[in-house]
Amino acid sequence: MIDRIYLDNSATTPLDPSVLEAMMPYLTTDFGNASSIHTFGQKAKMAIDKARHQVVSLLNARSPNEIVFTSGGTESNNLAIRGLVEANSRHGRHVILSAIEHPAVEAVCEDLQKQGIELTILPVYDDGIVRLDDVREAVRDDTVLITVMAANNEIGTLQPIREIGQFVRELRDAGRKIWFHTDAVQAVGKIAVNVEEIGCDLLSFSGHKINGPKGVGGLFVRRGVRLHAQNIGGRQERGTRAGTENVAGIVGLGAAAELAASNLDDIDTRIRSIRDRLESRLLESVPDAIPNGDRDRRLPNIANISFSSIEGEALLIALDMQGIAVSTGSACSSGTLEPSPVIRALGHGDDIARGAIRFSLGRQNTAEHIDKLLAVLPPAVERLRSLKPVTQ
Ligand SMILES: *Cc1c(COP(=O)(O)O)cnc(C)c1O
Secondary structure (H helix, E strand, O other), rough: OOEEEEOOOOOOOOOOHHHHHHHHHHHOOOOOOOOOHHHHHHHHHHHHHHHHHHHHHHHHOOHHHHHEOOOOHHHHHHHHHHHHHHHOOOOEEEEEEOOOOOOHHHHHHHHHHHOOOEEEEOOOOOOOOOOOHHHHHOOOOEEEEEEOOEEEEOOOOOOHHHHHHHHHHHHHHHOOOOOOEEEOOOOOOOOOOHHHHHHOOOEEEEEEOOOOOOOOOEEOOOOOOOOOOOOOOOOHHHHOOOOOOOOOHHHHHHHHHHHHHHHHHHHHHHHHHHHHHHHHHHHHOOOEEEOOOOOOEEEOOOOEEOOOOOOOHHHHHHHHOOOOEEEEOEEEEEEOOOOOOHHHOOOOOOHHHHHHEEOOOOOOOOOOHHHHHHHHHHHHHHHHHHHHHOOO
C-alpha cells in the first residue's frame, strides 16, 4: 500500500474526525424528526439550532433566520438564483453573471434564459477577475440579479464581491429592485467570509468543501430578501426549503463551520506557504509551465498550472499511478476531452487549456506532500512530452 497524497481539496475534503464525532449521535440514538413535539424531536431541533448559530458565527450573519440549510452548494445556487428571479419577476427579467461561474450557477442561468430571462456574461480577462466597471456597464433598468462567485473553483481567483456588494446597496438605496448573490463555496473556510462586509443578499456554501459531510450545505438569505421556494410541501426552513431536515448532516456542517473559523490562520500561513513553494518550484523546474489566473488575488490553497504540449488528463493519471491526486478542471464529455471553459475564459488557446492542472491543498497537507509532488511531477511531464508525436 502506498500512502496516497490528496491535493484535490477543491473537489472535496476529508471529513474531520471531530465532525464525525459530533454527527454520530444523530445517526444512531438521537434520530428524532425535528418537527416532532416529543423529546426525540426537540433534541433534533436543538441540534439544528446549534448548527445554525455556528454558521451564523462563521459568516457573521445577523440572525439564525438568515440561514437556510440545503443539500449542498448546487441546491443553494439553484434556490438563490431561480428563487430570487421567480419571486421578483415583476421587477425585471435581466441577470448578470461572470464567465467563470460554477456549472451550478451557469446552468441555472441558462435554463432561466430559455424561459425568457436575458443574461449578460461578464468577461474575466487574463487574470481571471471580473471588473466592477463592467458590472456597472452591464446593469440595466430591468436587472434583478447579479451573481458573481467569491472565489473561482479552478484557479482560485478572488472576485471584487465587496465592491459589487457596495454598488448593489447603492442602487437599492436609490430605490432599485436589484439583488446580489455570491457562490462562496470555495471561499468559505479558506479566507474570512463576512456577509456584512461583502454586503451580499444571498451567499451559497457547502459542507463537504470544509471538512464536513457531503450532501449538506446552506444559503445565507439576508433579512427581507424574498425567494420563491423550490421545494414545497412542508414548513421546514421557514417554508423556504421543505423536507425533513438532514439532522446529522446539518450538525456536521455546524461543527465543520466552527472548525473552519479556527483554521483560517493555518490556511493563511502554513498552507499558503507550501502552496507558494509548490508553485514556484514547479515553474522553475518544468519548462513551459504557465500559471493560470492572478497570483496575488486568489485563495491561499490553490495553484493552477498549464503544462504546454501535454494533456492534463494524461498527467493526472501519471500522478495518480504514483499515489498523488490532482485534478484537471476539464470536463470529459462523451470520450472527447473538452478544454476547461475557465482557462479558455482567460483567453488561452486549446494547448494551454488542455494542459491545465489544479493543485488544491487542504489542512491535512504537509510540506512532505509537496516534496513528493516536486520529485514526481517534472519527470512525468518530461516523459509525456517525449511520448507525444511531433506533428509539425
Ligand atoms: C463544489 C462547488 C459547488 C457545488 O457544491 P456541492 O455541495 O458539491 O453541490 C458550487 N460552487 C462551487 C464554486 C463549488 O466549488
